[in-house]
Amino acid sequence: MVDILHRVGVISSVDEVYTALTTIDGLAGWWASNTAGNADEGGVIEFRFGPGGFDMKVTELDPGKKVVWEVVDGPEEWIGTEISWELKQSDDFAIILFAHRGWREEVEFMYHCSTKWATFLMSLKSLIETGSGAPDPRDVKISDWH
C-alpha cells in the first residue's frame, strides 16, 4: 500500500481554502473546469477532464479542518482510494496536508498522479492568492500523459 502525500501553504485563511475544496465553483477554479454534482457530505462530485474523469463521494466535512473524498468512479487504479485534505492555520499561511491513500500498487500511473497533484495544489494556491488557477483544460502539462 503506497500513498501520495503533499504539503502546500496558501497565504490565506483555512476558511478560504475550505471553500475552494467544498464548493463546485471553487473546485472548478483549480482542478477541473468541468465540475458538477453535489459537494455536501454524502454527495458525489463529478470531475470531468478531456480523456475521462473521477466521481468522488464526500465522506467527511469538518469546516476549516478536514475534507475527505472516496473515489467511486474513474480509472480502475483510483476506485476505492481515498483523498484527504487536512487544514491548519500557521500565521499567515493556511497549511494543506494532502493525502491520496490506498493505491494497491506502485504503478507508473501513480508516479504521474503524484506529480500532477502537486501542480494542481499549486493551482489551488494560485487561485486563492491571485484569483487565477490553472484547472483542466489549461492545466500545467507535465509529460506525454498531460
Added chain:
Amino acid sequence: MVDILHRVGVISSVDEVYTALTTIDGLAGWWASNTAGNADEGGVIEFRFGPGGFDMKVTELDPGKKVVWEVVDGPEEWIGTEISWELKQSDDFAIILFAHRGWREEVEFMYHCSTKWATFLMSLKSLIETGSGAPDPRDVKISDWH
C-alpha cells in the same frame, strides 16, 4: 516505509536529461545553484540551499538509463534514504521515473519534500526545454517552509 514518487516527461533525449543529472553544471541549473563536489560514481555531490543542504553519494550511474544517490548528510529524516532516477525514451519525450525511498515515517516534512520535488522536476523539465530552470534560490516557493 513510505516513498515519494514522481513522473515527468521532458521533450528531449534521455541523454540530455542524464547530463542534467550527472554534471555539476546540469544539477546547478535546476536544483541548487550552489552545487559542488564529484558527480562520478562513488563521488559525493554537495547541494547547498539557504538553510542547509544535502550530500549525496552517487551509487549507480547507467548512462541514459539510471542514476542513484544515497543521502549521506543533510536533514536527519533524509540520511540513509535513496533517490533514484530511471529514464526511458517514449517518442519525443524523455520520461523520468523519480523515487525518493526509505523514509522511516510519514512526517510533515515528507509531505513538503514530495511537493517540492515535483516543482524541482518541473524546473529540470524547463531547464532542458527552454534553457532556464528555477533552482534555489529562485525556486518556486510552495509554503511557509519555502
